[in-house]
Amino acid sequence: MTFGDFVSEQRANLPIHVTPEACGGKTYIVTGSNTGLGLEAAKHLVRCKAKKVIIAVRNLEAGEAVKAEIENVTKIRGVAEVWHVDLADFQSVKDFAKKATESLDRIDGLIENASIALDRISIAEGYETTITINVLSTFLMAVLLLPKLSDTAKQFGTTSHLSIVVSAAGFAFKEPFDKVKDDFLRKMNSPTNANMGSRYPVSKLIQIFAGRHFAKLVPIERTGVAVNFVNPGLCKTGLSRHGRFLNRLPIVGMGLVLGRTPEMGSRTLLHGAVAGKESHGCYLSVCEIREHQLPSWVSDEEGQKQGKIIWDEIANVLEKIEPGCLSKIL
Template sequence: MQISFWSFVCNQWTTPKPVLTTDLAGKTVVVLGANTGIGFEATKHLARMNPGRLILACRNQTKGEAALGKLKAETGYTKAELWIVDLADFASVKHFAQRFEQDGGRLDILVENAGVAAWDYVPTKDGWETSLQVNDLSTPLMALLLLPIMVKTAKDHATIPRLVVVSSEVHYWVTIDKSLIEGPNLFKVLGSKEYCHSTPKVLEDRYLLTKLLNVFFVRALNARLPPATPLVVNTVNPGYCYSELRRTFSGIRLMLDNLMQWCLAFTTEQGSRQLVWAAVAHQDDPDKLRGQYITASKVEEVSDFVLSPLGAKAQDRLWDEMVEILGKVDPKVHDIVDKYLSDSPSA
């Protein structure tokens, strides 16, 4: 499937469905990037469903505390907690996962919403281009490190947890060159300074690429989860929304984006409804959402490139290299992959 710009416009002019609700009593929900934008709006919706625990995973202490206060004032929910994590720092992700493991609690819903959009090459302290590390290495690292807790939650409480990764419809508009897919060290090449500066288009399309890689990650993880595993993994498109992702825009780009927002953008609350739908829809038959790409409160086909033989090759290459990279960050990754996932993807 491919979508044209006109299809995108028509989708943006479609009124979003009302937010889906369910009873989350006794359950634990974690939302990454919960202090602002669609993350905070999704957190408010989830708080109104009365979860036993609601953890706002935020990068900034001050902004996180402000979000806690605002959440309580606007929803009346009093059991929210602030946990600090910086996805641009592998050590911070490991610390968060270790804290959760030591806390001993259950984990029913993990919404991985934190992400960045970058139009300049800026390396992290770990040596990776920032958006690639945040969106496509630390996001999977968090998911894999918390996967055993979610599986244990399922067995201990006879439930089926959800892992929701926020991607985007922009994945339809980017591919990866065949020469890169067939060459060595695909992940490292995509994150290298040399490649990022090879043509202006590389960084212009960087956000699109990171969202494509989110789709690949969810599909690769789902394909390696044994069918009997009581865990639903999916990825969701919130649509084009008012967002702080584009707060670094300036000049002509800022003016054009402001015009587009005025003409087309959903509100952040409307976009957040998609995250909630991915996290709680189909309670009677959650298998309908396994490995799926969700948009406009329904399952939709991913891009033609993702479904192509070359896309399938890229997906497997990226998975293998990601596991190797993250296994060096934390050896637990290899143990988790060996214990909980299949050696090869299912058909």
């Protein structure tokens, strides 16, 4: 994509795909929905007559404030619920998934929006925190909730959706994936090898590589679940708030000039949550399937091999966190 194409897409007035007809009576989970894109997506879902919208957040106080805001704006009460989940804690993710599976009568859409961008290394659950949150916990939640999503699709004769929010920024970082080695996720813990300036986009690229292989393992014809990967574009959000000021400055500056509003960016998430069956395994951007925008080194045969290697390593970690979780979906 040229810079001109990027600017044109950033300035596009994106459509709103969610409607009361599409969302009425359905249940959605939106992670990281106490701010930014997740908050705006939750508002739209409540406004479109969803039966239940789970605001999945680490900070319950912030979540309750968001719930009050949503109810005040939409004038609809009793739909938004605040649930705790900390993606830096695998047990918290497991507890959340167990609660959702057992207490919700249906899950029609899981929007995995929560991510973190750090510029200093830290460790959570034995892995660099960005990898723990953006990669391992994101896929752990996907694997644990896929059976409920599938049951919902089969019970109600619908298509459920599992949307992971990725980023085109990852396509600028091919080099770390030229030769993926065993245990590469844990090797990213090393302070001497960790380039934290690129860690966030690299984590998003890992999501795309691994997620596309994961989607092949859970075909929509068998599960009834459309698994897709949504690029929201450059948005004016607080994603870089954990970074140091000088590191944040270029991102904030670019966002001020070309960034979408959180509401406009949220429309891409909503598209992923209602997209057709043909979106399964696909890269979505500007509220369209945009497979042609994937670099060839991601989509070609070699890229698919890399995706399998990356997914297999993630899968090994997931099996250690929750033994037997993959056998329930594969």
